[in-house]
Amino acid sequence: MSCTVSSIRASSTRRTIIATVKPQDAIAPIVAPAAVGDTDLIDEVDLAPVRTYWQLVRRRFLRHRMAVISLVILAVLIAYAVLVPLLTGDLYKDPSLRQVWDPPSFPDAPLGYDEIGQNEFVRLAKATQTSLMVGFAAVLIIAGLGSLVGAISGYVGGATDNILMRFVDIVLTLPVLFLILMIVGFFGQGNVWVVIIAIGITGWTLAARLIRGEFLMLREMDFVAAAKALGAGHRRIIFRHMLPPATGPLIVACAIGVADAVVIEAALSFLGFGISPPEASLGNMLTNAQTYFVRAPLMVIWPGIILVLMVISASFLGDGLRDALDPRQRIDVK
């Protein structure tokens, strides 16, 4: 009976319990008499518990040291970006003439005050929040547009595929930074939503290509043919049968997308097209700090460190997730 218990322990969802317990229950009465007094045989069965896909993903991910460290760093940054502005409200844009250039003090202002007496630590938190918000919002557009175009292209194929892929070629030919600058310049400088949409509608091509590739492969798979034979509609086949196995590449494209979007937003704000003071952005904090290179050199360092940490962790996280989500890497895990 011990083998059944261990399979229940190893599986987390109800569906797998049913799937794993049933055959073993059927076999158990036949095997058990032969194995009386010889517990080694049962132990050997115990050593290979059934694991669900997500358990395997977790194990593979945890073995990727840099990805785990990146996840922790990102979690800390997100906590910083969410909690500090939540607790301090509008303090990030409150100037105070009495505190101009005040040195760091604990616990109120660990990074001191800037040239108009704004609390640097709080302002940095708000800027991180802006960056993450732009990054995630832009990635929603990228993932949405990318999987829409990619799924249609890969699922329908033929002339539709050809036309959509030529369109992707055209978008890839356009210089991304120039295009984003142009859209932001024309449709509203300093508007965070214009920045998000500009990043989104110029950055979906990688996601579209990855999803298309997966769909072209999945379309020929037996389980899709089976679903079709059972009378499933196009929508059911796409959303229920083809999109779930294609999430791996999509998540990787999203990780790259977040990193790119964060950098582009910061660059736009740095050049004066994105978010402008008194609102806080890593880019405009850096522009501001440039004026005070000599007076307050650390003001140049902090936004840079946060930005680089975000970009590096997002890309390592993407690497880790790509390896972890790839179902073909099952053999790797003991």
Add this chain to the structure above:
Amino acid sequence: MFQYMVRRLLQAIPILIGVSIIVFLIVYAAPGDPTDRFRTPRVPPEQIEALIRAYGLDKPLPEQYLAWVTTFFQVWRPEAWGYSFQDGLPVLQKVMSRMPATFLLMGVSLIITVVLAIPIGVLAAVRQYSWTDKIITTTATIGYALPSFLLGTYVLWLGGVLLKQWTGGAIGFPLFGMESLSKRGDPLDVAWHMVLPITALVILGVAAWSRYMRSSMLDVLHQDYVRTARAKGLPRRKVLYKHALRNALIPIVTLLGLSIPTLIAGAAITESIFTWPGLGSMYIEAVRILDYPVILALVMLTGVFVIMGNLLADVMYGLVDPRIKY
């Protein structure tokens, strides 16, 4: 080969048309029109309407597009790209006058980048998993993640401000521009101004290129013919440099072709930080004052360069790799 090039050039035409349509539509959808800057109380409405007719802004959209795109490609006419809103000069002339500065900066930094990145990448690949490799790969990863505006700011700060402080004002690189007002046309002075922007560009470039070089070299080193060459007793150096390196350079040559468009668009932010008078900083200035003709011209020009770069990459690939047949 010739046939292949002609076919590729013909394939590029629809893409170029698509690019021009998208760019045109974005400008068309933008709020306001080119007469906005004349709409002051002192200009009578009849004159504005006359301007709208003169610019052809009252015509239907397809007609406007055709009129623009057909003039745009007549580059032998000085007015083909229109006149800048900023100073009324022909855009073609403005772009041409800015081009040498960009080509100089990007050309020199690309050469330095490649010359540094190839040995670094090879070293990391040959000593895979050693400390040398780990240091190189980690540094390259960090460099790869550095946004260009951040690196530019830091280089400016270290080389322009801190260095001057530390050396008591003895050494300090210029913070902006391409030449000093008192020494116009002096090549040494231009070179002095180039040091900081080139440093920034080379750091970014080497981070990326050494990674490509390392993985390309590793691919080759794991192939059977390299093992065979070693097994039959050839010296290690000869195997590395004669057999492996030459094949590892093939993808790098392709990348060179693909980096042609960055000669124009790649360094807009770096140029802007160091106020280098090139095309990239010109673009950013144009967006700042909504100088439509300049914006349109530079986006289209970059699109053309991207297409040409792709074509060049394919052709060079065929030239350096005899296995490729067209």
